[in-house]
Amino acid sequence: MARRAVGGPGVRGARRPGTRLPALERFEGGGLEPDGDYDGLEFRGADLAGQDGAGARFLDCALAECALDGTRLPGARLLDSVLAGVRGVGTDLAGATLRDVEVSDARLGGTQLHGAVLERVLVRGGKIDFLNLRAARLKDVVFEGCVLVEPDFGGARLERVEFVDCALKGADLTGAVLTDVDLRGAAPLEIARGTDRLSGAVIGTAQLLDLAPLLAAEMGLRVEG
Numbered sequence: 556m557a558r559r560a561v562g563g564p565g566v567r568g569a570r571r572p573g574t575r576l577p578a579l580e581r582f583e584g585g586g587l588e589p590d591g592d593y594d595g596l597e598f599r600g601a602d603l604a605g606q607d608g609a610g611a612r613f614l615d616c617a618l619a620e621c622a623l624d625g626t627r628l629p630g631a632r633l634l635d636s637v638l639a640g641v642r643g644v645g646t647d648l649a650g651a652t653l654r655d656v657e658v659s660d661a662r663l664g665g666t667q668l669h670g671a672v673l674e675r676v677l678v679r680g681g682k683i684d685f686l687n688l689r690a691a692r693l694k695d696v697v698f699e700g701c702v703l704v705e706p707d708f709g710g711a712r713l714e715r716v717e718f719v720d721c722a723l724k725g726a727d728l729t730g731a732v733l734t735d736v737d738l739r740g741a742a743p744l745e746i747a748r749g750t751d752r753l754s755g756a757v758i759g760t761a762q763l764l765d766l767a768p769l770l771a772a773e774m775g776l777r778v779e780g
Contacts, residue, residue: 566757567735569715570695572655572675574635576615587611587626604643623663661701698723705747718744728752738762 579597587608597617604624608631616636623643632652642662650670661681669689673696682702690710698721705725714734718741728749736756738744744762746753750769758766768778 566737567715568737569697569717570675571677571697572635572657574637574655574657576617576635576637579615579617587628629667709749 577595579595582593582596582598582601587603587606589607589609589611591608591611593611593613593616595615597619598621599617599619600621601618602622603626604622605626607627609627610630611628612632612634613636614634616633618636618638618641620640621642623641623646625645625647626643627647628651629647629649630651631648633654633656634652635655638656638658638661640660641658644664645667646663646665647667648671649667651668652672653676654672654674656673656676658676658678659680661678661683663681663686664684665687666683666685667687668691669687671688671691673691673693675695676693677697677699678701679699680701682704683706684704686703686706688706688708688711691708692712693716694714696713696715697717697719699717699719700721702722703724703726705727706723707727708731709727710730712732712734713736716733716735717737721741722743723738723741724743724745725747726745726749727747729752731749731752733752733755738756739759739762741762744758744765746766746769750766750773
């Protein structure tokens with residue numbers, strides 16, 4: 556059952572996933588398969604690097620301490636599942652669906668989530684570099700206590716998305732549409748491109764001062780001493 560987060564004045568809080576996994580069976584298969592169906596399984600310490608699970612479905616699963624370097628999961632569906640301590644570079648989740656998913660202490664780089672759908676997703680802790688969320692749809696998503704380096708939200712739609720005690724460095728918001736996006740917990744808050752798309756977001760006073768030069772440049776406003 557999803558849990559409603561507490562939003563501040565003027566912003567609706569995100570609904571967090573209420574993931575409760577059943578007793579899981581350890582995955583004993585040789586590897587992932589395209590369009591595979593994985594239900595109630597625990598992948599612990601599995602080396603899934605370079606494997607192809609395109610279109611696969613994961614329901615009530617846990618992936619713990621797994622290697623995901625170059626793992627292909629385009630179009631996959633991760634439902635009511637947990638990813639803990641996963642690591643890897645170039646994981647392909649393009650067009651995937653993540654619903655009621657918790658991701659904790661991930662160490663990922665160049666993860667491809669363009670065109671994906673994320674609903675009731677919590678990303679807590681860890682560091683994700685160069686996250687590609689172009690044209691993705693995010694609804695009820697919380698980034699908490701994590702570091703995001705140069706995430707690309709170009710053309711994405713973000714609704715009820717929160718950044719809580721989270722570092723957001725060099726974010727690209729080009730063409731993004733934001734609704735009830737709470738950026739007040741992002742420190743630092745660094746927008747590389749797309750400051751004109753901040754309508755629909757909430758920021759703090761100190762953040763406004765930090766962003767003032769970018770906002771002035773966007774407006775063509777010249778500021779002189």
